[in-house]
Amino acid sequence: MNPVDSTAAPLVLRCNANHVVTLTLNRPQARNALSTELIAALQAELDAIAMDTSLHVVVLAGAGSAFCAGHDLKEIRAAGYAPEYAEALFEACSQLMQRIVSLPQPVIARVQGIATAAGVQLVASCDLAIAADTARFATPGVNIGLFCSTPMVALSRNISPKHAMQMLLTGELMDAATALRFGLINTLVPAAELDAAVDHLANKIASKSRHTLTMGKAAFYRQAELPLAQAYDYAKDVMVTNLQIQDAQEGIGAFIDKRTPIWCHGANP
Known part of the structure; x- marks a missing residue:
């Protein structure tokens, strides 16, 4: 050796x-x-x-x-x-x-x-x-x-x-x-x-929410493998889950309030 x-x-x-x-x-x-x-x-x-x-x-x-x-x-x-x-x-x-x-x-x-x-x-x-x-x-x-x-x-x-x-x-x-x-x-x-x-x-x-990036990347490759109807069903479920994450709620609130979001990178509310 x-x-x-x-x-x-x-x-x-x-x-x-x-x-x-x-x-x-x-x-x-x-x-x-x-x-x-x-x-x-x-x-x-x-x-x-x-x-x-x-x-x-x-x-x-x-x-x-x-x-x-x-x-x-x-x-x-x-x-x-x-x-x-x-x-x-x-x-x-x-x-x-x-x-x-x-x-x-x-x-x-x-x-x-x-x-x-x-x-x-x-x-x-x-x-x-x-x-x-x-x-x-x-x-x-x-x-x-x-x-x-x-x-x-x-x-x-x-x-x-x-x-x-x-x-x-x-x-x-x-x-x-x-x-x-x-x-x-x-x-x-x-x-x-x-x-x-x-x-x-x-x-x-x-500069984006790490949790959102991670969820989005995984979803992109997963849906690409599915037939159209299944891809929409899967993406719908991802959107519902994503909406429950604190970063999504913070981001929506910041957009409406015209301020910069403060990301927690994935913690639930």
Whole structure:
């Protein structure tokens, strides 16, 4: 067994500020490729954040010039393409993407450079995404004989089927303007303005009731899985429950009284 290098830099950097936590993938020398260890480190951070009621918004970023280049192909080759290794790797990655979706807090992708394969999967799994004009996106697995099947799950739930198939079948690198047109990202800004744009969006969301954000995010993904009539029945029940929460009553009162609401972030009246 190799000894643990206590001097090694953390695989995920964490910074908390004003109810917003930023997680930065920290393998810049590997373009933040999702090694087994990086997936585990990010999963652990998200699991801890899910339990922290002081945090309202998560920003996911990448260190260096790339956001995330997908899976670590060198690690995959070194493992001899073993089925047991591949099963564990792709299961862990799938659980990570589902953790982002199920996280109580909204997650914003901050994309400054390339996002390819599972890196696109990360962007598509986040609730929102802001990209610099230097960002590039691709699902290039088809170019190396390994179709981007797991990235396809998140991608096909974000953009139209024909746009998703275009990305998956061609493997071509597309610019941020095309990603915006496809609906993969919310906003495109000059690279020099990326941090300011992400901070503005994150702080704007973080200023809302945390309980309302959590309830709303969960309801959004749940209703999307249901037939229309069931979705309305479910959403109706969510609205009734939401109305009984103190923050909703405070917010309505503040709106009527023309004042700024004072959130308690979920306590019942």
